[in-house]
Amino acid sequence: MNTFIQVLVNGILQSGTYMITTLGLALAVGVVGILNLAHGEFLMVGAFLSIIFYTVFGIDPLISILIVSLLILLLGIGTYKISLKKVLDSAEVNQLLLTFGISIILQNIAVLYSGSKEVMVINPPYRDLSWNIEGIGISFSKTLVFIIALILVITLFYILNNTKVGKSMRAVEQNRYGAYIVGINADRIFKIAFGVSVGLAGLAGVMLSIILYATPFIGFNYTLKAFAIIMMAGMGNLRGILWSSLILGIIESALGTYVPGGTGWSEGIFFFIILIILLVKPEGIFKK
Amino acid sequence: MAEKIILETRGITKYFGGLRAVYNISLKLNEKNILAIIGPNGAGKTTTFNLISGVFPVSSGNIIFEGKDITKTNPAERCHLGIGRTFQIMQPFEDMSVLENITTGALFGRHKYSLKEAKQKSLEIAKRFGLFEYKDFVGSKLPLAYRKKLEIARAYATSPKVMLLDEVMEGLNPAEAREMIETIFSLRDEGISIIMIDHIMFTIKELADWVIVMNYGEKLTEGKYDDVVKSKEVIEAYLGKEETC
Amino acid sequence: MKKKILSYLGIFIVAIFPLIAYFMPGTKYFLQVSIDILMYTILALSWDMLVRTGQASFAIPGFYGLGAYVAAIFTKTLGFPIIFSIIIALLISSIVAWLLGYLTLRLKGMYFAIATLAFSLILMTLVIQLKDITHGSEGISTITMFAGNKYMIYYLIFITFVIVIGISEYIQRSKYWYSFTAIRTNEQVAKVMGINTVRQKVVMFVISAMIASLIGTYETFIAGFIEPHSVFNLSIGVMALAMVIFGGIYSTIGPIVGAVILKIIDEILSTTIGLGYMIVYGLIIVITILYLPKGVLGIWQKK
Ligand SMILES: Nc1ncnc2c1ncn2[C@@H]1O[C@H](COP(=O)(O)OP(=O)(O)OP(=O)(O)O)[C@@H](O)[C@H]1O
Numbered sequence: 001m002n003t004f005i006q007v008l009v010n011g012i013l014q015s016g017t018y019m020i021t022t023l024g025l026a027l028a029v030g031v032v033g034i035l036n037l038a039h040g041e042f043l044m045v046g047a048f049l050s051i052i053f054y055t056v057f058g059i060d061p062l063i064s065i066l067i068v069s070l071l072i073l074l075l076g077i078g079t080y081k082i083s084l085k086k087v088l089d090s091a092e093v094n095q096l097l098l099t100f101g102i103s104i105i106l107q108n109i110a111v112l113y114s115g116s117k118e119v120m121v122i123n124p125p126y127r128d129l130s131w132n133i134e135g136i137g138i139s140f141s142k143t144l145v146f147i148i149a150l151i152l153v154i155t156l157f158y159i160l161n162n163t164k165v166g167k168s169m170r171a172v173e174q175n176r177y178g179a180y181i182v183g184i185n186a187d188r189i190f191k192i193a194f195g196v197s198v199g200l201a202g203l204a205g206v207m208l209s210i211i212l213y214a215t216p217f218i219g220f221n222y223t224l225k226a227f228a229i230i231m232m233a234g235m236g237n238l239r240g241i242l243w244s245s246l247i248l249g250i251i252e253s254a255l256g257t258y259v260p261g262g263t264g265w266s267e268g269i270f271f272f273i274i275l276i277i278l279l280v281k282p283e284g285i286f287k288k
Numbered sequence: 289m290a291e292k293i294i295l296e297t298r299g300i301t302k303y304f305g306g307l308r309a310v311y312n313i314s315l316k317l318n319e320k321n322i323l324a325i326i327g328p329n330g331a332g333k334t335t336t337f338n339l340i341s342g343v344f345p346v347s348s349g350n351i352i353f354e355g356k357d358i359t360k361t362n363p364a365e366r367c368h369l370g371i372g373r374t375f376q377i378m379q380p381f382e383d384m385s386v387l388e389n390i391t392t393g394a395l396f397g398r399h400k401y402s403l404k405e406a407k408q409k410s411l412e413i414a415k416r417f418g419l420f421e422y423k424d425f426v427g428s429k430l431p432l433a434y435r436k437k438l439e440i441a442r443a444y445a446t447s448p449k450v451m452l453l454d455e456v457m458e459g460l461n462p463a464e465a466r467e468m469i470e471t472i473f474s475l476r477d478e479g480i481s482i483i484m485i486d487h488i489m490f491t492i493k494e495l496a497d498w499v500i501v502m503n504y505g506e507k508l509t510e511g512k513y514d515d516v517v518k519s520k521e522v523i524e525a526y527l528g529k530e531e532t533c
Numbered sequence: 534m535k536k537k538i539l540s541y542l543g544i545f546i547v548a549i550f551p552l553i554a555y556f557m558p559g560t561k562y563f564l565q566v567s568i569d570i571l572m573y574t575i576l577a578l579s580w581d582m583l584v585r586t587g588q589a590s591f592a593i594p595g596f597y598g599l600g601a602y603v604a605a606i607f608t609k610t611l612g613f614p615i616i617f618s619i620i621i622a623l624l625i626s627s628i629v630a631w632l633l634g635y636l637t638l639r640l641k642g643m644y645f646a647i648a649t650l651a652f653s654l655i656l657m658t659l660v661i662q663l664k665d666i667t668h669g670s671e672g673i674s675t676i677t678m679f680a681g682n683k684y685m686i687y688y689l690i691f692i693t694f695v696i697v698i699g700i701s702e703y704i705q706r707s708k709y710w711y712s713f714t715a716i717r718t719n720e721q722v723a724k725v726m727g728i729n730t731v732r733q734k735v736v737m738f739v740i741s742a743m744i745a746s747l748i749g750t751y752e753t754f755i756a757g758f759i760e761p762h763s764v765f766n767l768s769i770g771v772m773a774l775a776m777v778i779f780g781g782i783y784s785t786i787g788p789i790v791g792a793v794i795l796k797i798i799d800e801i802l803s804t805t806i807g808l809g810y811m812i813v814y815g816l817i818i819v820i821t822i823l824y825l826p827k828g829v830l831g832i833w834q835k836k
């Protein structure tokens with residue numbers, strides 16, 4: 001029984017990682033329709049900056065998180081202005097390739113910085129803190145990630161549904177030309193959405209630097225998983241991301257506990273689930 | 289009636305989720321006849337074409353072509369049997385020239401011409417429909433009237449026995465419309481049976497042997513043009529709507 | 534006409550290239566590089582042929598790895614001769630591709646890309662986990678072909694290259710150019726025009742998969758050793774795709790030019806700059822997309 005609860009707890013906490021890494025991309029892909037393959041690399045840059053701030057300036061990630069997110073948001077807006085803007089109206093594959101090119105550039109800037117394939121880790125004092133409630137271990141930092149992820153999902157959900165800028169974003173996705181007619185400046189909306197999207201990636205990177213590690217190459221895997229979760233949830237469905245992350249997180253944690261050598265299967269199972277969902281319900285299982 | 293029925297639908301119905309787009313439509317198309325479907329916007333006319341050409345499966349009902357039930361066949365098979373159609377929202381293949389668009393129809397249509405034959409045919413067809421001077425243009429760059437012609441030429445290239453023409457008159461100036469009417473007559477004279485969707489009354493008056501009026505997915509009435517326009521239901525359905533030309 | 538002469542000249546140069554390497558000492562290295570280039574050219578072509586039907590696939594690493602592993606297992610564990618292992622690898626890949634092709638048929642754009650990517654990653658997990666058969670992530674070592682003779686290997690790949698060019702050009706000049714272009718630009722209209730889109734997409738998917746798988750089997754017998762992370766490497770698929778875009782999509786010459794140029798740049802940069810050299814590669818992709826959307830050949834290439 002205790003193991004089962006532990007599995008559940010770990011799964012739920014793991015889902016926080018999925019949520020926080022997916023959220024920003026969901027805004028870009030699902031809400032305004034920008035396919036960003038460099039999402040994970042923006043996240044990686046966030047993690048790197050967090051680590052640099054901590055090791056070089058001694059600033060705790062929980063403090064630098066605001067600066068880092070803002071920096072990456074600006075980086076995103078810059079990226080949008082000089083490149084992405086130009087491919088928004090061309091074929092999907094062009095967006096994918098352009099952002100793929102950007103991801104290679106970011107990755108290799110990180111390689112140039114960190115020199116080798118050395119793994120970068122930081123140890124803020126609360127990293128290994130955990131509670132023990134009736135034999136169930138609950139990691140503090142993972143709980144923190146989970147809670148922040150949850151808050152962000154809810155906030156974003158609220159913004160999209162209740163504010164002018166949020167409604168404009170959805171209008172732009174539904175009909176770019178129509179939005180233009182009713183006076184929404186589509187370009188500005190794209191710029192903001194993309195900036196916020198990668199800003200959120202940077203924020204996720206900072207949070208992950210607390211619980212995991214960073215190398216220049218961690219990005220792509222996050223991008224893939226984020227894309228997969230978005231598809232599982234159904235395009236533009238933020239609530240679906242919550243559920244999808246929970247399901248995947250719990251399955252992963254159960255695999256690790258109940259199946260011998262199960263963690264090795266987790267990536268395969270993850271993509272197997274995604275494949276099945278795409279084949280059976282391509283519109284996502286949590287369609288609005 | 290001594291005339292032979294080439295195409296028939298028996299109570300075809302189409303639901304999109306909860307929306308009933310087409311309900312219980314039965315129609316008969318006689319060989320070498322022109323049948324017109326009219327009705328207000330959103331009446332389900334285009335959807336009826338989509339059902340006949342197999343773009344969507346029917347929710348219920350049957351489609352009979354030359355005495356055979358084709359309800360379960362796919363669009364390509366229906367094309368091979370001899371059902372050709374144009375699209376209301378014109379959709380030339382983007383990466384192809386006008387001639388290549390037509391060649392595609394000839395290659396994969398009812399006769400499945402060889403590439404050499406198909407290229408030959410497409411030149412003839414381009415000439416016949418007045419597209420020759422535009423033959424190397426990219427389809428989407430054509431003026432509207434020529435895009436309409438391309439829609440017809442491409443469908444004609446598949447060697448259809450029945451052609452479904454979806455609003456091929458719309459947006460044409462009087463001279464162009466005149467030309468289009470002649471084109472449709474020439475197709476009929478060649479032995480092709482035609483169903484056309486249109487809003488423009490004088491063309492229907494001139495062309496149609498039989499008229500079906502649809503509204504809210506249902507068949508409101510049918511008959512000869514002169515009888516149909518006098519019927520109370522039709523006047524009601526169109527009342528308050530914009531002048532139909 | 535001029536184009537035709539140029540193409541034959543190009544193939545002729547590729548054909549006699551090893552002779553240069555043979556007579557000029559110290560150029561063996563170039564032979565190895567050109568083998569790599571040719572292999573990528575073939576992969577890029579296989580990706581381009583499929584994308585002509587509108588399907589941008591990420592299954593290349595999956596089939597490349599599948600071919601590599603089936604070939605390795607059949608020679609190493611079951612003691613089959615190389616040629617039979619290759620044939621079996623092709624058979625298995627074609628069956629898998631046929632199934633996957635049918636299943637993923639309805640998916641488009643990003644959905645198709647992710648589904649095929651998922652396929653590649655699932656296969657990799659299977660190979661890593663089924664240790665009894667595959668030796669897991671340690672990899673598997675087997676024999677090399679032609680006792681490692683690079684000239685023989687070069688010519689085998691050269692022959693494959695010519696055949697694949699033949700297939701690609703056949704598609705470009707036959708009725709399939711029309712049907713593929715139609716399916717890519719508007720599948721629904723293509724159907725109404727009598728094109729059996731299902732069959733054409735699946736058949737092309739299978740052919741493309743078999744080519745990737747074949748190159749995978751070559752990799753096994755060139756290196757004599759394979760491991761999952763290198764043969765199921767997603768960057769194989771991504772490179773092939775980048776080469777196509779860079780050279781010029783929907784053509785035979787585009788992917789070839791793209792593969793040759795990018796692979797040479799890759800080679801030069803990795804030896805001169807070393808670590809982080811890929812940054813230049815990223816810039817090239819970005820600049821191509823932004824300023825040469827039809828690839829380097831887009832300027833004077835029509836079809
Ligand atoms: N693919 C579809 N999915 C959902 N609803 C559809 C689809 N196609 C048509 N409809 C709906 O079915 C109804 C009938 O549409 P249809 O296009 O057949 O009308 P129409 O008579 O051709 O109108 P118009 O004169 O404007 O061309 C409309 O309410 C339309 O919104």
Ligand SMILES: [Mg+2]
Binds near residue numbers: 333334335376
């Ligand atoms: Mg209509």
